[in-house]
Every structure is written in structure tokens, then in C-alpha cells.
Amino acid sequence: MALIPRKALCETSSLLLQFRRFRGKINIQRPRKPHFERAKYIALTQPYFINPNKDKTPQELCKGFKEQRSEETENPFQRILSQELYKWLTSSRLIVFYHSNPMPAELRFKAKVSFKKKNMHLTQYGKKTVEMAVKGTPYEAVLNLFVSHNVMLFSPEPDIKTVFSISKKFPQFVLLAGVLEGKFVSRDELTAYSLIRTSNQPRPGSYKPLTASVAKSLAV
């Protein structure tokens, strides 16, 4: 009894119905139109991409367009240099600003050495570093001088004469202006200050013994 297949007794397959699912080959060139429900889901789940050029201006659409890079991040080393520069600015009694014409590096080194021998510090800083150091401080006016190639000289003593005597040997350094005892001075003022005698000793030949006549002349 068990040997008789179940199918033959209980389930009778009707020969009239032939179910077809991928029966035969699928025609990819002329695909079958899907059922409406299937078609609905296909239509809903189709991916769509927004055009990347949608809201762009004609300038942005141009071939060689480069987006403007914002300079928000500052260079920490530049910040350190600017702080160093600010220390020099505040600690020196005389600061001189030069415009430097082209000169060989050897000569520039010689100039640095000559100044160093008189305890003066000659350096070169870029405009951006100076801007970092000086912006918001009383030295902000100095930025106007930084147009072309610039060189700065820092001296702890206001020894203008020495500065002039050494500068004469290096004509490539053109003196622009200076800061004397925290006061911004022009080139003419610097030359005037250099002519003032700073020593306390009287001039030779000017000493007169204090006699009655001299005392009379001194009395106002």
C-alpha cells in the first residue's frame, strides 16, 4: 500500500494548467511588460540624482574655476615667529626699518655681523608675520612700511650714530623710518636726533671757570 505513490491517489494534476515561470528563455531585448503592482514598486524605487551643477553660477560652471580657499587656519610656527618679533619690538629702544635692494647674501651676512658687533639685531620678517605680531598693538602703523623687501634692525640702546655709520657702508639698505623710545620717527627726525650730542661732558673749549661775569651771564 505504501508503495503506491501518494500523488497518484490524492493529488491529481490537471493537464490543462501549465504554470510558466521563466519557462523557456527570457527575452532581454524585448522584455515582458510587468504587472501593474510590480511596475508601481519599480517606479517608486528608481534612484534619482540631483544635478551637481544645479545651483551654480556661470562663473562656477567655467572649466578652470577654483573654489576660493579660506585662510582660516593659521600657521603655528608663524605665530611663534610673530611673538618673537613682538618681544623684539617691545624690548628694544631703537628700531630701524630699511628697504633692502638686491644684494648678495655674503654682503648681507657682513652687514648682520657688523650690526651684531655693536649689539644690534638685524632681521627680516615677511609682511604676514609682522601683521600677526603687530595687529591690535600700538605698533600697527609699521605695517605701512612693509611694501617691498624689508629689513628691521633692533637695538637695546638708542645709538643712532652707530646705526648711520654702519648703514653708510651698505647702500643697498635704504633707511625708511624708525621707532625711538616707543615713538614713531621719520628718517629726517632720526638724522636730527643723531646730531644731538648725548654725552654729558661739555664740548672741548666751552668750559669756562665760574667767575662773577660768567655768573652774571648765567643769571636770567
Place this chain on the structure above:
Amino acid sequence: MSIYYSGTFKRSAGVISAVVKQLNLVNLKPVKKFKSNLIHFTQMLDFLFHISSPKVAETNLNCVIKTNIVCDRSEPQIKIDLNDAGSIKFLANNLTVLEILQQINKHISSQVKEESVNQETTKARKKQIKR
């Protein structure tokens, strides 16, 4: 729809390329002296820098460039004394470096006649160049 790219494929660095081009043409042979009254914070310091470069100086070793930094609010001026009794004055208040160089090339460098290329370098000339 778009047409193919046409034109040169040169790469220019902006204004400085034009300035350098003019500088290469500068010849100061007819110049005796360069006197400039410059204000300490003008663009003319840039011009001074370019004109003091060794290449330009080599064109005329006898030419003297004298700069006077001026502190009153007068106009920056550049006066060029020529060898044959004449002078050109630039009122550089509103002039750019490029414009001045162009004018110099137009009026001064154009006066220079082309000399023969093969010049015997004498000892004296070599000494001058070394200086």
C-alpha cells in the same frame, strides 16, 4: 555645442611676469643718473628694488641710482638724467611699476643701438663686472 580651446597655452604668473618681461628689455646705457624722491610707503620701493637688480645694473655700470626718502607729503618723483644732456621726469604718484618700466623701455632703452655680440672682454671690463 562648445568649441575647442583656441589660443596660446602660456602660463603667466600675473603682473610680475609682465614686469619681468619689461625688466629684461631695460637697457640703461643712455642714463647717467637716476634720482628718485620716494615716499617711504609707496609701491615705488618695488620699482627701486627692480631697477637695482644686478642684471639691470650690468647694462650700465656707470649709472648711479640715488634715492632720497622723503617724509613730507610731496609727490614721489623719479628723475632720469641722460648722457646726452636731457632728463626724463616721472611723477610717480599714480603710476604702477609696470607702467614706469614700459615708459623707460619706450623712451630710453629704445635709444640704445645694438652693438656687436662678439666683444672682446678686456681685463678692465672683467674687473668692472667683478665690482
